[in-house]
Amino acid sequence: MTDYDVIVLGAGPAASSAAVTCAVGGMKVLMADRYPEDVCKPCGDGLSENGLEALAKLSVSADRLLEAGAHPISRSVHLWPGWRSEVRHDDRGFLTLPKPCLLRLVRSRAEEAGARIRYAAETPVQRDGLWQIGDTARAPRLIDASGAQSGFRQDPALRRGLPIGASMVISAKPPLDEDSVWFWHLPDDPTGYRWAFPLGDRRWNIGVWRSAETARIKAEMERFIALCAGKCPDHFAVIRPAAYAFLGTSPTSRADQAEDGCLQAGDAAGTCDASSGEGIPQAVASGMLAAETCLRGAERSRATRPQSADQNI
Numbered sequence: 001m002t003d004y005d006v007i008v009l010g011a012g013p014a015a016s017s018a019a020v021t022c023a024v025g026g027m028k029v030l031m032a033d034r035y036p037e038d039v040c041k042p043c044g045d046g047l048s049e050n051g052l053e054a055l056a057k058l059s060v061s062a063d064r065l066l067e068a069g070a071h072p073i074s075r076s077v078h079l080w081p082g083w084r085s086e087v088r089h090d091d092r093g094f095l096t097l098p099k100p101c102l103l104r105l106v107r108s109r110a111e112e113a114g115a116r117i118r119y120a121a122e123t124p125v126q127r128d129g130l131w132q133i134g135d136t137a138r139a140p141r142l143i144d145a146s147g148a149q150s151g152f153r154q155d156p157a158l159r160r161g162l163p164i165g166a167s168m169v170i171s172a173k174p175p176l177d178e179d180s181v182w183f184w185h186l187p188d189d190p191t192g193y194r195w196a197f198p199l200g201d202r203r204w205n206i207g208v209w210r211s212a213e214t215a216r217i218k219a220e221m222e223r224f225i226a227l228c229a230g231k232c233p234d235h236f237a238v239i240r241p242a243a244y245a246f247l248g249t250s251p252t253s254r255a256d257q258a259e260d261g262c263l264q265a266g267d268a269a270g271t272c273d274a275s276s277g278e279g280i281p282q283a284v285a286s287g288m289l290a291a292e293t294c295l296r297g298a299e300r301s302r303a304t305r306p307q308s309a310d311q312n313i
Helices: 011-026 047-058 062-066 101-112 214-231 280-304
Strands: 007-008 029-032 075-080 083-086 116-120 124-126 129-135 137-139 142-144 163-172 181-183 193-200 205-213 237-244 262-266
Touching: 007 011, 007 137, 011 101, 011 142, 011 280, 029 101, 029 137, 047 062, 047 116, 047 280, 062 101, 101 116, 142 280, 163 214, 193 214, 205 214, 214 237, 262 280
Parallel strands: 007 029, 007 142, 029 116, 075 181, 142 262
Antiparallel strands: 075 083, 124 129, 129 137, 163 205, 163 237, 181 193, 193 205
């Protein structure tokens, strides 16, 4: 059994943010993800200016992202029935990068800070005041940053009616500029939209974001896939199949979640922007906040711990 100061569930941006902050603060950190290393959750693969600023706080700079294969974007095109608007982006103001590449960067940053990472980990249980993973690791504090479909602490009923995101990666030659990200806003959903984000080399991340039941979002995604395939008669191939995830803002299942040494961060805490689907800035900020709370709690514990007779000499 290895003792840690904190166990961080997950291995994405929120978990990596929490792990980096705790490790830099002097804690012994274990990141434990229930998924195998190569599992990638649904994602639009877009990094806005806010997302880039958040990643820079983890020392994951735009230069590092570009070296990892990020694709620079010059404008965002928003399309409504009968209306079009464009937003120009400054140099490195918007990038696209496949999620696996981003995960490798943030996880390596956590390891550089001193955290250890374990994949396909068991669900933690609390025993004698400590959070324990199997018979191999334990810690007095736990940060759940394991994603929107965490299941560790959340009541599934709290997710009903929240927006759902669906995404996939294709290889195609659509009649669209590859230096722009494209949004088609849905007339029957004020916050819903379809998107197409170029990743470079004819790769595109396409998807749908809307408030709907799972069956409806799947039907919407299937229609969009068929539309994209029809617009790309010369070349259309699936690289990453469609995947779905419940997202959006939601209260956690317990108001007293911190009382037993457990905090939540990122999508597990419902911090994703429900109006846009963006989650990187919220993931990094909430991961840091949870870590800072753990650090303050550890400092208070040390300050109130009775000193031994030898320490009083």
